[in-house]
Amino acid sequence: MKQVNFLYNKGNRKHSNANLAILWQFTQIWMDIMQTNQTNTWLLAIWVLLLSLMITACTNGRPNDEAAIDATRALIETYVAGTQTANALPQDTPTARPTRTELPTWTPKPAATAELVAPTAIQHLVVPVGPGLAWSEIADTFSGNTAAEKRAPEGDLYTSQQLLERPFNQAMAYVPQVDIRGAELAKDNQFIYVTINLDQVVQQFDASYGVELDVDADGRGDYLVWAVQPDSDLWTIDKVFIYTDTNHDVGGANVLASDAPNGGDGFDGLLFSASQFDDPDLAWARINPDRGGSIQFAFKDSFIEGGASFFWRVWADAGLQNPAAFYYHDFYEFSHAGSPLADSEAYPLGTVFALDNTCRMPFQIANDGFEPGLCGNGGMLPTSTPAPDVSLTKLPVIPTIKLTP
Ligand SMILES: [Ca+2]
Numbered sequence: 001m002k003q004v005n006f007l008y009n010k011g012n013r014k015h016s017n018a019n020l021a022i023l024w025q026f027t028q029i030w031m032d033i034m035q036t037n038q039t040n041t042w043l044l045a046i047w048v049l050l051l052s053l054m055i056t057a058c059t060n061g062r063p064n065d066e067a068a069i070d071a072t073r074a075l076i077e078t079y080v081a082g083t084q085t086a087n088a089l090p091q092d093t094p095t096a097r098p099t100r101t102e103l104p105t106w107t108p109k110p111a112a113t114a115e116l117v118a119p120t121a122i123q124h125l126v127v128p129v130g131p132g133l134a135w136s137e138i139a140d141t142f143s144g145n146t147a148a149e150k151r152a153p154e155g156d157l158y159t160s161q162q163l164l165e166r167p168f169n170q171a172m173a174y175v176p177q178v179d180i181r182g183a184e185l186a187k188d189n190q191f192i193y194v195t196i197n198l199d200q201v202v203q204q205f206d207a208s209y210g211v212e213l214d215v216d217a218d219g220r221g222d223y224l225v226w227a228v229q230p231d232s233d234l235w236t237i238d239k240v241f242i243y244t245d246t247n248h249d250v251g252g253a254n255v256l257a258s259d260a261p262n263g264g265d266g267f268d269g270l271l272f273s274a275s276q277f278d279d280p281d282l283a284w285a286r287i288n289p290d291r292g293g294s295i296q297f298a299f300k301d302s303f304i305e306g307g308a309s310f311f312w313r314v315w316a317d318a319g320l321q322n323p324a325a326f327y328y329h330d331f332y333e334f335s336h337a338g339s340p341l342a343d344s345e346a347y348p349l350g351t352v353f354a355l356d357n358t359c360r361m362p363f364q365i366a367n368d369g370f371e372p373g374l375c376g377n378g379g380m381l382p383t384s385t386p387a388p389d390v391s392l393t394k395l396p397v398i399p400t401i402k403l404t405p
């Protein structure tokens with residue numbers, strides 16, 4: 001605290017000299033006050049007022065107006081005393097001025113046009129052309145001829161062979177879009193093609209269709225290429241899926257026999273779909289434009305362990321359509337699944353209905369004819385060499401001989 005000294009000497013009252021001395025002393029006092037409270041601007045206003053009073057007292061012809069001088073001095077003494085008291089009080093510790101938080105830079109909100117932008121179309125590098133001549137073929141029972149009798153003629157070995165012939169709904173009405181008559185497999189340097197032939201009258205394919213591949217000859221499917229309700233005769237990957245059996249439990253404890261109700265998790269892995277892929281050109285499907293009642297697949301062999309070498313068969317399914325429950329005969333007991341065979345104790349169809357599958361054929365893989373589920377009656381099957389490309393040659397023109405009576 002600054003000590004303020006009030007040096008006014010009451011003994012010195014010699015008119016103008018005395019007044020100048022008082023002014024000087026007031027000035028000294030004021031400088032002391034200002035040094036101890038430099039920011040108090042209202043004190044400056046008081047000093048200007050007091051100075052005006054002193055100048056008036058010293059210069060208005062009444063230099064000896066000691067009453068005015070004494071009054072002014074009393075005011076100053078009072079103020080100085082108050083200032084000294086105020087200075088004696090503890091001073092507030094100045095607090096640091098808070099640092100201003102910088103506001104984030106304002107940026108204009110983009111116009112809401114993103115939702116209106118069309119999704120980027122999948123860019124394909126290669127599109128299937130179509131199958132050439134068949135390398136491998138499978139024949140299957142046709143139920144159309146006994147459909148009016150609400151039964152399949154044969155070909156349903158539910159408990160012993162996981163072979164199904166059930167193109168009927170639970171009222172035993174015929175479902176032709178899932179009655180497989182046969183299948184063909186072909187190959188070019190890009191794709192493997194599989195064609196599933198139904199009755200040629202079929203035009204609506206409101207079912208799921210599948211190609212099952214067994215790469216290790218154990219009778220258990222390792223991959224399932226699956227197309228849901230194909231509705232275009234143009235090749236598309238839309239609604240095409242490739243499933244895999246990651247824990248090899250398809251088939252259950254007994255690969256061919258029913259293990260119901262102790263199925264596992266069937267095809268439990270998804271390798272490909274139109275929204276999940278590494279290769280957008282991996283698997284395709286279409287309605288066959290060259291034959292009525294026919295569905296076609298095209299897929300690369302890059303996802304197949306071992307490449308283009310496997311046993312294959314096909315499915316048509318308008319009922320459960322659930323690859324996670326393959327094989328159905330390991331999940332659904334025969335008495336509940338029902339039977340399409342009129343002389344069966346389980347007739348008619350129950351929980352496993354409106355579907356068909358085939359036996360298996362080898363493709364570029366060795367076999368002894370006794371692999372589980374194989375087509376035929378025990379005997380080596382052809383390993384699917386490409387069919388000879390029989391090109392049509394123009395026949396020689398045979399001259400006609402006009403017969404005369
Ligand atoms: Ca059939």
Ligand SMILES: [Ca+2]
Pocket residue numbers: 251252253254255256257258259330
């Ligand atoms: Ca089984």
Ligand SMILES: [Ca+2]
Pocket residue numbers: 245246247248249250264265266267268
């Ligand atoms: Ca599985």
